Amino acid sequence: MIVTYHEARTRALERALAEDPTLLILGGSLSLPFNPDDGLAARHAERILLPPISEFATAAAAVGASIAGLRTLVPVSTSSFLFYGFAPVVNEAANVRYLSGGAASAPVTFHMMCGSRRGGGAQHEHTSQAMFQNVPGLRVIAPGTPASVDGALHQALTGEDPTVLIDHILLAPYEGELGEKPSDVSAPVLLREGPDAMLVSYSLMLQRCLEAARTLAGEGIEAAVLEVATLAPLAVDELLDATARHERLVFVDESRAAGSPASHMLARVVQARPGTHTRLVCSLDAPAPFATHLLDELVPTAERIGAETRALIGA
DSSP, rough: OOHHHHHHHHHHHHHHHHHTTTTTESSOOOTTSOOOOOHHHOOOOOEEOOSSSSSHHHHHHHHHHHHHHEEEEEEOOOOOOOGGGHHIIIIIITHHHHHTSSSOOOOOEEEEEOOOOOOOOOOOOOOTHHHHTTTTTTTEOOOSHHHHHHHHHHHHSSSSOOOEEOGGGTTTEEEEEESSOOOOSOOOOOEEEEEEEEEOHHHHHHHHHHHHHHHHHHHTTEEEEOOOOOOEEEOOOHHHHTTTTTTTEEEEEEEEEOOOHHHHHHHHHHHHHOOOEEEEEEEESSOOOOOOOHHHHOOOOOOHHHHHHHHTTTT
16 A cells, blocks of 8 residues: 555554553644644544643653553654753653663653754754664664654554654655555665665655665666664664675765764674775754755755765766
8 A cells, every 4th residue: 555654654643542542642743733634633632632831841741651551652843842851751761661670661752853844944953863862771763664654653652662753744745655564663674676885774864865766777876775764772783684785885864974873874884894885974064054955955965865876886
């Protein structure tokens, strides 16, 4: 079945609400205000709470409820809003299992929109995944296709790990195949074959890699595309296996290069196979501008990904 990313996300949350009567949503819709209303608030009003605007209080309440036995989901909307609620996420949810000797856990999910929405400006276009991936105890997932957002929500809302689900506003209209069962997003997934190079990415940049690969194919360059949706904990062995047949790898990330998920992946690959030829394509180290023509100079585009791939293979 072919669906849009937005439709797949709505279907996954609808399924979760039907299957788990303890699931409680604190903060409204995963869609609004950026995508069309998914209708979940109207259909499940008794399961969706709209607390006063206090990110710290909402995050703390969700973590506490999850420890007490409820399954909680917090739609954060813009990821930088959670900076005001950082402590409950990174200091409580991530640590309660370890501090309690395994007696307690916090199966809470924080869903947030990260990255450039084109015109959001420096305060609203953070790539917060680079921060959260460095917190032991948190699962960080950043899907880039309808199948992977379906699998990501299933894993987040049925597992026992506190999860940060990184989403992207601009992914909503992208279409893809949705299987009958949620896909496994814990390990890398090969989306396209190609012997000349491999493009490795996640979230919106995955779609730009696919676009770049299609353009390169028209020039006689066949590039494989690998999705790594689970950023933490990174499935290192599976990543090494998935990239083993390629000597030329391009790692693409909307984050800034320093401490980015892509730089971590690149480092693990080069450490295991020092002779691998690599490129790291990230956003420039500058705040996001309001002007979209300047944003295209900051954030990786399909054209830039293609250019880096050509340079890597000497084409």
